[in-house]
Amino acid sequence: MKRPQHLLSISDLGTDGIAEVLRVAEAFAEVERRSVRKVPTLRGKAVATLFFEESTRTRLSFETAAKRLSADVLSLAVAGSSVKKGESLRDTVETVEAMGIDAIIIRHGSSGAPHRVAQWATRARVINAGDGWHEHPTQALLDCFTVRQVLAERKGAVPEELGIDCFAGLRVLIVGDIRHSRVARSEVLAYSALGAKVTLVAPGSLLPPSLEGWPVTVAPDFDAALGDADVVSLLRLQAERGSGSYVPSLREYTAGWGLTARRVELLGEDAIVTHPGPMVRGVEIASDVADLPRTVATQQVTNGVAVRMAILFLLLGGEWPGADRHD
């Protein structure tokens, strides 16, 4: 099994690694259900969040996770930092590391920024909390975790018992702005590593320029694809990355690619709808659809904390079983 130093991409984990994260996250989900939702596991460790892009849930989720593990959390508000005075990313990272930070959680508008940070970091572990169009690994992990939770609940089983077998042959349909979506990239890697069959559906302009090497198929017709989906993963139009100019208008986008009340009827009875948030009601998802029991966006947010606790624990405190250690 791979034993990554950092979590930069889903591919750092491999199938066994993803399975391990899901298993450990289940133990942390139990901590979340207690009345005292805190364990002393990472006492004395310090975690810094460096968010060069705005975020509500990811940042809160990571900070909550770190605090539940008793780690100290420092968050750098870029707007009020020396970055505004022209300090480079490298110098910022070196400054943070010089303070004895054990993990750097970074979100950056440029794809690959966390990889650079990982090269510069000498002892801190680096966690990618979303980089440009590239990846958002913890989001994909919590999506998988949530899907398994729902499948287990329906079977009246404990999620752990399902292992990762429940993903074998699972039909996942990813819809929308795939071109600009880091969530889509991480989801494709995670779901397919677990054995699911991933299909993409999007306007041609919002598909990546090349899908070579991606373990996916592209569905020509959204309506037709809905009936065959076990999981529908909706994505937000990334307006801040210029998606607006890739579609004629939001209304037309909704008409063609939004999950409307009519389209929901085309879904199988058991199909699950996921959304990484923030949802833009009325664009990629109709407001009524967002509130259906099959839409698990809120559950995803809840699970995000447990999954991020697992990641922090595995990188900072735990050990990847079976991994060879040479030190």
Added chain:
Amino acid sequence: MAERERSHTRPLGGVFVARSQVLSPPEVQRALTRMSHEVVERNGGIDDVVLVGLQTGGVPLARRMAEILGQIEETSLRVGCLDVAFYRDDIGLRPVLPEAVTDVPWDLTGKVVVLVDDVLFTGRTIRAALNAVNDFGRARAVQLAVMIDRGHRELPIRPDYVGKNLPTRRDEMVDVGDEGVWIGTLESR
């Protein structure tokens, strides 16, 4: 923590090679019966008693004790499971991973908590368990039941109910399972 699990983790990694049997399965059952009677005697019944098995070695023993206690007192007893991985003091020093999900679905405030584990060794698992129990409420008392006390304590912890005291060498290994209790050594792979 079951020593069986310890054997899978470094720096103690290796294969458990059994040398001799310490307790046969019927002897384990008799020990559990005696310990259950001691629990009843000491607490004057089992009204406020809850059993908490430590994952994973202590859980089956806790379930068996609950069954016996149920027969003695003609009532049913609640059994919780506790994984202490998150409370250990050696996180980062050796591989520590949760083995199973904790399940203590009640407030322990005012209860008499009997922790059940298979082997008592350094006492560090129990130290971690005491911290964990505290997070589920302020128990009126916490007692400790172990099948084997093998000595070599590193902390001021002692058991209240013991199946068998077993003097061991530090490098030996004790295994509690369906085949009874065995002592052996860890051979490198």
